[in-house]
Amino acid sequence: MLAGDITDFGLLQELEWINDRLKNLNVPYFSVVGNHDVVGNGNATFERYFGPLNFSFSYKGYKFVLHNTNGREYREQNVPDLTWLENEFKDPTAAYVVGVSHVPPYDGDFNRNLEAGYAALVRDQSNFVVSLHGHQHRHTDGYPYEDGRRYITGHDFEDRMLLKLALKDTIVKKTIINF
Numbered sequence: 001m002l003a004g005d006i007t008d009f010g011l012l013q014e015l016e017w018i019n020d021r022l023k024n025l026n027v028p029y030f031s032v033v034g035n036h037d038v039v040g041n042g043n044a045t046f047e048r049y050f051g052p053l054n055f056s057f058s059y060k061g062y063k064f065v066l067h068n069t070n071g072r073e074y075r076e077q078n079v080p081d082l083t084w085l086e087n088e089f090k091d092p093t094a095a096y097v098v099g100v101s102h103v104p105p106y107d108g109d110f111n112r113n114l115e116a117g118y119a120a121l122v123r124d125q126s127n128f129v130v131s132l133h134g135h136q137h138r139h140t141d142g143y144p145y146e147d148g149r150r151y152i153t154g155h156d157f158e159d160r161m162l163l164k165l166a167l168k169d170t171i172v173k174k175t176i177i178n179f
Contacts, residue, residue: 001064003134003154004034004102011040015049030057034102034134035070035109054081056088062129062167063094069101069118069133071111082117089125096170097128104133104151106144123147130165130172139163141174 007014015037022029031050038046043053053068065088069080080101089097103110105118122128123145130150137156144151150172155161166173 001066001100001132002029002031003100003132004032004070005036005134006031006034007037007040009040010037010042010045012045015045019049030064030066030100032066032100032102032134033068033070035073038070038073054084056091058091058094061095063088063091063097064100065089065097066100069103069105069110071103071114072109074111078114079111080114080118082114082121085118085121089121089128095127096167097125098167099128099131101131101133103135104131104144104153106151107135109135119145119147119149122149127170129167129170132165139176 006018033043033046033050033053047053054066056063056065058064065085067080067085068074071079099122105115122131128149130152133151133153136153138153139155139161140151140153142151143149152163152174154163160179162177162179164175164177
């Protein structure tokens, strides 16, 4: 999972470069849209390579809900789409739910008008396991709303570290890998 900002300027050439590298992986990969990914050519270029800005998939009982939280880039719209998220989170076929987005809800670039509603959706979903994010260019791991819901942000690639997460029911085991 890539937590967004896979480009600097959202340019077609940047997405082609990263796609050329990623397509050689021997595992599936997914990316959420970062704020840098839409500044140049907007959504269309990102969607060409990585699909919709909001989507979900299920794997071994876990529903992964990848969604756009780049509120600063969409001031005239309600981003994130809380109605869509509520429907995805409440999927009765999912044993567990994992949220993945770029901007964490407690960051200044998240739409302040939607933060409380977003945090409530996460808190009120009994099978919600963890909320994964990027954007902050540093690793964090904690419970910012003191409601029992864990939020993790990944390292900046320049740190040459990545997070490996192992999920077992509601347990998240985290390993930091240097590369």
